[in-house]
Structures are given as structure tokens and as C-alpha cells.
Amino acid sequence: xALDASFVGRCYPAAATYQVGREKIREFAEAIGDDNAVYRDxxxxxxxxxxxxxxxxxxxxxxxxxTQEELINDPKLGLDYRRMVHGSQSFTHHxxxxxxDELAAMLHVDGIRAMGGNDMLTVRCEITDSAGDPVTTARxxxxxxxxxQ
Amino acid sequence: MSWRSGAEVVEGDxxxxxxxxxxxxxxxxxxxxxxxxxxxxxxxxxxxxxxLPDVIAHGMLTMALATRLVTTxxxxxxxxxxxxxxxxxxxxxxxxADGALLExxxxxxxxxxxxxxxxxxxxxxxxxxxxxxxxxxxxxx
Numbered sequence: 001x002a003l004d005a006s007f008v009g010r011c012y013p014a015a016a017t018y019q020v021g022r023e024k025i026r027e028f029a030e031a032i033g034d035d036n037a038v039y040r041d042x043x044x045x046x047x048x049x050x051x052x053x054x055x056x057x058x059x060x061x062x063x064x065x066x067t068q069e070e071l072i073n074d075p076k077l078g079l080d081y082r083r084m085v086h087g088s089q090s091f092t093h094h095x096x097x098x099x100x101d102e103l104a105a106m107l108h109v110d111g112i113r114a115m116g117g118n119d120m121l122t123v124r125c126e127i128t129d130s131a132g133d134p135v136t137t138a139r140x141x142x143x144x145x146x147x148x149q
Numbered sequence: 150m151s152w153r154s155g156a157e158v159v160e161g162d163x164x165x166x167x168x169x170x171x172x173x174x175x176x177x178x179x180x181x182x183x184x185x186x187x188x189x190x191x192x193x194x195x196x197x198x199x200x201l202p203d204v205i206a207h208g209m210l211t212m213a214l215a216t217r218l219v220t221t222x223x224x225x226x227x228x229x230x231x232x233x234x235x236x237x238x239x240x241x242x243x244x245x246a247d248g249a250l251l252e253x254x255x256x257x258x259x260x261x262x263x264x265x266x267x268x269x270x271x272x273x274x275x276x277x278x279x280x281x282x283x284x285x286x287x288x289x290x
Contacts, residue, residue: 024182031182032213033169036226048151048225057220057229057285058213065184082199086208087284090233096226 002078002144003119004110005069014067014105014129017130022099024062025053028115035046045098052099060136066126067107071123079144087141094134100119102130110139117146123134151224155289158266164222164255169214171206171240174249177211190238193244203243208236211251212281215270218253219285221269228288230265235281240274249274263288 022042029039037044038054045053072079097103104127111122120143127136176190185207189197196204212234220226242249252273260265270283 010286012160028182031179032210032217033175033215036220048227050227055227056213056226057216058209062184086236086287088233088235089209089212090231093229094225101281108278140247 002080002146003112004034005077007074007077007080007109008112010071010109011106012067012070013062014107015070018063018066018103018105020055020097020099020101020103022053025055025059025099028059029056030063032058038068043059043097049095050098055097055099057091057093059097059128060093060138061089062101063105064107064138064140067105067125068123068142069146071107071109072142083103083147084146085143085145087143089139089141090139092137094136097135101135103135104128104130117121119146152290154230154289155220155260155264155266158257158289160257160260161191162257162269164212164257165281167214167218167253169250169251169253171210171242171251172246173204173234173242173244174240175248176204176206176210179207179213183207185209195275199212201239201241203241205239206242208234208248209240211236211240211252211272212283214251215255215272215280215283216285218255218270219268219287222255223287229285230288231282231286234272234283236271236279237281238274238277238279240279251279258284281283 108124123139177180255268258269272280
């Protein structure tokens with residue numbers, strides 16, 4: 001196995017909190033071609049019962065990617081980024097993310113195992129708000145193809 | 150919140166399907182919006198070096214579009230409490246005006262006692278399934 005299995009159980013906190021901005025939500029909604037008014041118009045979002053613009057359900061990936069970066073780039077882990085593919089992803093939202101949220105993220109390495117010549121890395125990103133309350137749990141499986149694959 | 154009325158939802162209901170054409174410009178736009186600048190999503194050379202037939206779409210873009218199918222149906226995106234997908238096949242996006250056509254459909258597979266429903270999503274490109282076990286859990290009122 002190319003990956004260092006002793007990394008299981010390690011945690012990587014995001015270097016800084018993430019300020020959810022209206023324009024970033026609008027930009028993300030545009031990139032996925034979604035014209036839902038609650039992603040664009042604060043009045044529509046408030047009319048739907050939200051404090052401000054709502055983020056699409058997969059918006060949290062922005063935080064996941066930022067938090068994963070430190071782990072992936074840790075030379076001691078032994079991960080060849082060029083051989084890595086995204087195997088699976090899930091998001092559980094404890095509440096919707098809205099503009100104005102200041103979010104913290106912590107990445108947990110939940111598992112590393114070898115399977116069929118590949119290494120499977122399971123990570124979990126816990127996203128919390130400024131009060132420390134849970135917002136989103138995002139789980140990913142990253143597959144690192146073996147050298148002969 | 151404008152959640153879909155649970156009284157209108159039964160197991161087996163099909164969601165209005167969604168077809169999305171993805172070109173290289175869409176991949177570049179998603180790269181910027183998401184912060185995922187992996188070059189296999191915009192560079193022919195990087196894709197070839199990685200052993201891919203051509204540039205491929207971000208798995209997360211496919212998942213975001215699959216989720217869009219569900220949020221549009223749900224009415225309120227905040228009603229989608231859980232979404233999950235396996236990336237089983239890449240969506241190859243050639244550098245031409247047509248790009249790739251992503252075809253998305255969904256079906257209500259379960260109604261739970263807690264007023265949530267489970268939607269199973271099917272995503273196809275070039276006639277092949279590109280997501281596996283793709284589901285979303287949606288609150289209804």
C-alpha cells in the first residue's frame with residue numbers, strides 16, 4: 001500500500017474560517033445552471049424563511065476541497081495526486097448554509113485500505129458555524145490508483 | 150419554507166427529467182466557482198497524462214446537476230438534507246460546440262415516517278450510467 005495507514009484518526013482543521021458570501025453563492029448557482037430565486041434574490045430567500053441567500057446542497061464542496069488540500073499535499077501520506085480520483089461523495093446538512101455564515105471545517109481521516117491494487121482513503125469533513133453548531137457533514141472516498149493500474 | 154406537500158408524493162413518482170449540455174466552458178466556469186482546478190478538467194495534456202481519453206467533467210459538477218434535479222422538484226433547496234453519489238464513469242467532454250449531454254432522471258423510492266422521502270437519481274452520458282447509488286433525502290410537509 002502506497003499510503004501511510006497510520007494517518008487514520010488524524011484531524012486537519014481548516015486554516016481559516018470561510019465567510020459565505022452572496023456573490024459566491026450566485027456564482028456557484030450560475031456554474032450549475034440553477035436559476036432558483038433563493039440562490040440569487042435575498043428577498044426571495046427571506047420570503048422562503050431564510051436569513052439570506054441559500055447555498056445549493058453541494059456548495060459545501062468548496063470548504064471540503066480547501067480542507068482536504070492540506071492532507072493530500074502532506075508528503076508523509078505518500079499520495080500521488082495525479083493518480084487520485086474521486087470515488088464517492090455525500091453531504092448531510094444539519095441545516096442549510098446561507099450567506100453571512102462564518103464556517104469552520106475539520107477534516108477527519110476515517111479510513112485507509114488497499115483494495116484491488118488501489119488505495120481507498122475515506123475522509124469526513126465536519127462543518128460548523130460560529131456558534132460551534134453542526135452545519136454539514138461531508139464524506140468522501142478518494143481512490144488512488146496503484147502504479148500498475 | 151415552501152416544501153413539497155407530502156400528500157402529493159407517493160413511492161414510484163418520477164421527477165421531471167433534466168438534460169444538460171456540458172462544454173469545456175462549463176467545466177472552466179465550475180472550476181472557478183468550486184475551486185477545483187484539477188487540470189484533467191480543462192487540459193488535454195493533463196487528461197492524456199492521467200490515462201483518460203479526453204478532458205472529463207468534475208464528478209462534483211455531475212453531482213451538483215443531479216442535485217439540481219431534486220431541488221427543482223423539492224421547491225426549496227433547504228429541504229434536501231442529504232445527497233450522495235458514487236462516481237462510476239467519467240463524463241468525457243470533447244473540445245467542440247456539442248460537448249457532452251448529461252441526462253438526469255429521478256424516482257421516489259421511499260417514504261419515511263419522519264416526513265422525508267428518498268429519491269434515486271439516474272445520470273447518463275453517452276448512453277452510459279455515470280453515477281452509482283445516487284440518492285437524495287428530501288423533507289416534505
